[in-house]
Amino acid sequence: MQEKQGHKYGLHRVIEPEGxxxxxxxxxxxxxxxxYDNEILCDVQTLNVDSASFTQIKQQAEGxxxxxxxxxxxxxxxxxxxxxxxxxxxxxxxxxxxxVGSAIKDTIGLKEGDRIASLVSLSLTPLRIDEIVExxxxxxxxxxxxxxxxxxxAIWAKLPDDMSDKLALAVLDVxxxxxxxxxxxxxxxxxxxxxxxxxxxxxxxxEAKKRCGVSGKVIGTKYSPRGAEVITEAPFVDEVIYADAxxxxxxxxxxxxxxxxxxxxxxxxxVNNPDCEMGSILPVRDGGIVYFFSMATSFTKAALxxxxxxxxxxxxxxxxxxxxxxxxxxEMIRESEYIRKIYEERY
Numbered sequence: 435m436q437e438k439q440g441h442k443y444g445l446h447r448v449i450e451p452e453g454x455x456x457x458x459x460x461x462x463x464x465x466x467x468x469x470y471d472n473e474i475l476c477d478v479q480t481l482n483v484d485s486a487s488f489t490q491i492k493q494q495a496e497g498x499x500x501x502x503x504x505x506x507x508x509x510x511x512x513x514x515x516x517x518x519x520x521x522x523x524x525x526x527x528x529x530x531x532x533x534v535g536s537a538i539k540d541t542i543g544l545k546e547g548d549r550i551a552s553l554v555s556l557s558l559t560p561l562r563i564d565e566i567v568e569x570x571x572x573x574x575x576x577x578x579x580x581x582x583x584x585x586x587x588a589i590w591a592k593l594p595d596d597m598s599d600k601l602a603l604a605v606l607d608v609x610x611x612x613x614x615x616x617x618x619x620x621x622x623x624x625x626x627x628x629x630x631x632x633x634x635x636x637x638x639x640x641e642a643k644k645r646c647g648v649s650g651k652v653i654g655t656k657y658s659p660r661g662a663e664v665i666t667e668a669p670f671v672d673e674v675i676y677a678d679a680x681x682x683x684x685x686x687x688x689x690x691x692x693x694x695x696x697x698x699x700x701x702x703x704x705v706n707n708p709d710c711e712m713g714s715i716l717p718v719r720d721g722g723i724v725y726f727f728s729m730a731t732s733f734t735k736a737a738l739x740x741x742x743x744x745x746x747x748x749x750x751x752x753x754x755x756x757x758x759x760x761x762x763x764x765e766m767i768r769e770s771e772y773i774r775k776i777y778e779e780r781y
Contacts, residue, residue, distance in 0.1 A: 437536055440470030444585035447560050449514070456515070456585075457558035464514035464560040464583075471537035472586035474544060476529040480600065481556065481576045482607045483525040485633065485706035486729040487518040488574040494520075503566045506576065510563050517557035523729040524556030525574070527582055528593065528603045538586055549599070551606045552582070553589040553760060573781050575600065591760040597767065597774075604781040608634035609763035611727045612641040613756035615702060618723055619645035624698040626689050626717050628679050629705035630654030630671060631661030633780075634727055637763065638702050640770055643670035653692045655679070668772060679705055679713035689717035703728050711736040712743075720746045727752030 440446045447470075448454060449461040456462050469475050483491070483506075495501035510516055516524050531548045544550070552559065560583040567577040584590060593602050611634040619625055625642040629635040631654070643652045653673045654665040665671045673692040677685045689698060697719040703710060708730045715736065718724055724747055726736065736749055756762075767774050 437469060437471040439537070440472040440535070440586070442472065442586050444558070444587070446470055447583070447585075455558070456560075457555065459558075460513065462514040462558075462560050464510070464562050466560075466562055466581045466583070469533055469535055471535040473535045474531060474538075474542070474584040474588070475533040476527070476550065476552075476582050476584065477532050478527045478529040478561070478578055478580045478582050480528050480603060481516065481525055481578060482527065482603045483516070483556070483574050483576060484521075484523045484607070484729055485574055487521045487523045487525065489706045490518060490520050492571060497571070499569045499571065502569050502571065506566065507563055510561055515556060515559055515561050521729055522557065524559070526552045526554070526556060526603070526607050527559070527561075528552075528599050529582065532581070535586075542586075544590075549593040550590045551593055551603055552584060553591055553606060553609070553755070554584070555754065559583065573604065575603065575781070589755060594764055597764075598778075600781050601767070601777055602764070604633060604777060605637075605763055605767055606760055608637060608727075609759040610754040610756050611702075611704065611752065612637040612766060613759035613762050614725060614727075614750075614753065615641040616645060616762075617756070618700055618702075618725055618750075619650075621645070621647045622649040623700055624651045624653070624693050624696070626653045626655065626698045626701045627671075628655050628685075628701065628703045628710065628714060629728075631656045631664040632704050632706070635702075635704035636664070636668070636773055636776065637766060638704060638727070639665065639668065640670045640766060640773055642700070642702070643672075651693060653689060653698065655685070664776060677713075679703070679710035680707065682712035682716045685713040686716040698722065701725070703731065706730055708732065709735070712739045715740050715745055715747060715749075716743070718745075718747050723748045723750065725750045725752065
């Protein structure tokens with residue numbers, strides 16, 4: 435039977451509302467029985483739910499694993515994808531290619547049996563979950579039996595041979611953060627990493643130090659003593675402060691105390707909690723840069739908050755994609771024995 439022709443960006447899978455792209459769509463078609471000619475069908479092993487989304491789900495479930503499963507299954511049943519209706523975010527998956535559509539099989543560089551990680555959000559990925567096998571609540575990963583569809587325009591990475599699948603998945607989930615950090619930080623810059631002990635924060639701190647050099651300074655924040663220990667021992671973090679990013683003035687004062695009384699050049703927000711916009715904006719100098727990698731960020735709060743205090747800063751939304759970001763970030767894990775050790779212990 436000839437396959438139906440699909441749209442490059444997956445519009446053919448959108449159910450509601452008609453004509454929008456799969457990410458902002460309310461519902462998508464997750465029927466895996468009929469493959470379009472430009473789709474990649476994958477058997478899914480593990481979902482890596484983005485930090486903001488999984489934190490919200492755990493709070494809603496009050497930490498109950500069975501409730502977490504129920505919430506996740508309900509999201510996919512209702513929307514055809516894992517797009518958290520509260521945070522609007524998703525995550526990514528690892529799995530095995532089962533079938534490649536006829537229109538792309540000779541050009542896409544994938545074949546049946548290849549092990550891959552998706553590098554596009556679950557919030558736009560048609561997904562079917564047949565069973566949730568295990569919930570790894572401490573590191574935002576869920577083992578499942580199910581299938582997912584990648585579109586022709588999707589980005590993905592073949593899983594490396596020199597690290598475990600779970601480690602690679604955790605790294606690739608935040609690959610865009612460190613790659614964007616490399617574009618923002620210059621030699622001699624002072625850089626504040628909010629949430630530096632987290633999955634994305636640790637990678638950003640490492641890349642920031644590479645870029646700012648000995649004449650620059652990397653300041654890492656953490657709210658818990660456990661996280662502070664991780665970044666205190668990190669050879670690429672110069673100063674550590676205990677601070678709650680939702681308390682903006684306190685964050686600014688502690689940052690200046692760690693930076694010779696000055697505001698910093700660049701702030702990178704990697705925390706997964708809401709109401710941290712002003713805690714990111716106040717510590718940066720006029721003309722500086724604030725990079726919001728967190729999916730819990732409110733554009734309205736950031737824009738109006740900066741306006742309200744008369745702060746002239748460049749604010750960037752955390753794009754999970756940058757050219758060659760997957761290879762870039764995997765190489766960072768190979769370079770840094772410290773980060774690899776932390777990641778292997780966690781994931």
